[in-house]
Amino acid sequence: MVTMDDVARLAGVSKMTVSNVVNNRGGVSEPVRRRVREAIERSGYRVNVSARTLRSGRTGVIGLAVPEIDRPYFGRLASHVIERARRRGFHVAIEQTGAAAAGEIDAIAHARTLQFDGLILSAVGLDGRDRTPPEGDHPIVMLGEQDFGGRFDHIAMPNEEATAAATAHLLDRGCRAVAHVTGRLDWNLNMVNARHRGHLGALAARGVEADPALHVGLDALTMEAGRAAAHRLAAAGRPFDGVLAVTDTVALGVLRGLADVGLRVPDDVRVAGFDDIAEAAYLVPALTTVAPDHAWMAEKAVELVTERIADPGRPTARYVAPYALVIRESTR
Amino acid sequence: MVTMDDVARLAGVSKMTVSNVVNNRGGVSEPVRRRVREAIERSGYRVNVSARTLRSGRTGVIGLAVPEIDRPYFGRLASHVIERARRRGFHVAIEQTGAAAAGEIDAIAHARTLQFDGLILSAVGLDGRDRTPPEGDHPIVMLGEQDFGGRFDHIAMPNEEATAAATAHLLDRGCRAVAHVTGRLDWNLNMVNARHRGHLGALAARGVEADPALHVGLDALTMEAGRAAAHRLAAAGRPFDGVLAVTDTVALGVLRGLADVGLRVPDDVRVAGFDDIAEAAYLVPALTTVAPDHAWMAEKAVELVTERIADPGRPTARYVAPYALVIRESTR
DNA sequence: TTGTATGCGTTATCAT
DNA sequence: ATGATAACGCATACAA
Secondary structure (H helix, E strand, O other): OOOHHHHHHHHOOOHHHHHHHHOOOOOOOHHHHHHHHHHHHHHOOOOOHHHHHHHHOOOOEEEEEEOOOOOHHHHHHHHHHHHHHHHOOOEEEEEEOOOOHHHHHHHHHHHHHOOOOEEEEOOOOOOOOOOOOOOOOOOEEEEEOOOOOOOOEEEEOOHHHHHHHHHHHHHHOOOOOEEEEEEOHHHOOHHHHHHHHHHHHHHHHOOOOOOHHHEEEEOOOOHHHHHHHHHHHHHHOOOOOEEEEOOHHHHHHHHHHHHHOOOOOOOOOEEEEEOOOHHHHHOOOOOEEEEEOHHHHHHHHHHHHHHHHHOOOOOOOEEEOOEEEEOOHHHO | OOOHHHHHHHHOOOHHHHHHHHOOOOOOOHHHHHHHHHHHHHHOOOOOHHHHHHHHOOOOEEEEEEOOOOOHHHHHHHHHHHHHHHHOOOEEEEEEOOOOHHHHHHHHHHHHHOOOOEEEEOOOOOOOOOOOOOOOOOOEEEEEOOOOOOOOEEEEOOHHHHHHHHHHHHHHOOOOOEEEEEEOHHHOOHHHHHHHHHHHHHHHHOOOOOOHHHEEEEOOOOHHHHHHHHHHHHHHOOOOOEEEEOOHHHHHHHHHHHHHOOOOOOOOOEEEEEOOOHHHHHOOOOOEEEEEOHHHHHHHHHHHHHHHHHOOOOOOOEEEOOEEEEOOHHHO
């Protein structure tokens, strides 16, 4: 392995000068700088990141912990985070938490062990109440769903407001009986509860009574569960003419399930989702959905985490992501 | 920061004994071991990975370079690789290459700079001909598409064979004019070429003449391009009753595009794809597709890279992933 | 079984 | 502007 010492010898300078050149620091004359650059080139020298980290205490790595990287929503988010972090000179290491509090606690521990400079945690298991994150001084930015009562920097989703907008839109389109296909409320998952509140609020605002029979609490927020929910709704016999799905992934399953039982969208039933995954625009019918600004969220998360790395004592900040309701065929 | 020295002082032993306990080495009496464990617990000590790495020369990190993490196919692959690597005690750092040779060369350089113990590279830009990977002794496993003539460990896709099977299936279903919606052949992208060969081969085997007008070379393998291709095919006036799409993502766009122009699937046109992305089974109509065994590929890739890390001199290996043709509604 | 000395490659500090 | 020296925290080799 080629070290700074080798380069220094080759260039006829001290290794400190090599270090200064490598890190683009001042105090090196132009001819010497050029000589060192040449020596680096010739020798094929590369900095040893471990040694640098050991000395400086910084790894230049930000952790990104998501439930599962192969869900479209998180893949998109990760892609943006990687890109934004790169612009600021940080590398991103991805952790999968498996959508469980235990996995999220692991991710936090991991972030310390592997000396990530900071961690962006898309938490769905931990919260500010019964399952709280472990104490620690590591820079953590919470992303998305849960609420932590100001203990962390937090980029929140406009869950309640945006869901209300989606439900209001369904009512505008003439729906009278809107089913809500979502997670089970007893999960105490903030995202599920907040979106449900938004749904109920929109109904109440129009004087529509919520029918408990049209509330479907899924065991998992998957395509398969969405499909089964549609089957169940159809089998129950209670008439419905709209479905609000808690995520696009669930909505995709619902669309499929409605097709299974011969219900046409939007003619018989209108459907809306949440997330605006890339596929939403290409489904048949194309899916109406809430589109949070993913790029904005990623940018803000990286900004917050880098700021906290630079100044750990900063007061925590909280932002709510902007969103748009994208109206497509499924609610025409 | 708590170091081994602190723990040693707390437990009343030397730091070497602490090191032995931390690394589960023998030669430590049970009482001492317990005392050290307690001291670690109380002090909140964590090993400093950089220091360990600096000594041992191993980071315990495998790089995974993919074109874009937010494509369903690569998200799924990454998820598997992360899981398999974890089982072997490795951490995975994800790089995005942007589907370009330059990005792939960067990823290789990055892997050296960041001292990944090995790299799994899902190459689409580099190949064994005009754009070759830079020389270097770093353990690299090539995954997927390109062909490198035995210079690297390689997990290949059954591109030609599986595509031939898909085309044969379309013919079996009664298709007489099967369009191939794929990338441009002048990309010289092995994946595109191999799949096209497979398609032509299957036609030839049945004595069907290939109609050049039914070959659509896209500028990008995206949903939007697939949609546009369907529009173009319909507008061209040349009758067709089958579409073989080079990937499921393109197929998704084709399905959408056919719907746009009022063609029904499978009644008017049958459609098949390649990859078996998670959404394929839930589309309306559900998509017939080639399903390579992703878990197997991930497992094999991690196995190969860890073996090469352990024994850099090993001869290179090449495997072809198993696959299945999953028949769904789009070709019923 | 336990302890001591040394070096991994880099950067901060201080000196020249 | 450049160089010498001392850490950073850990693990190897060897001594006790």
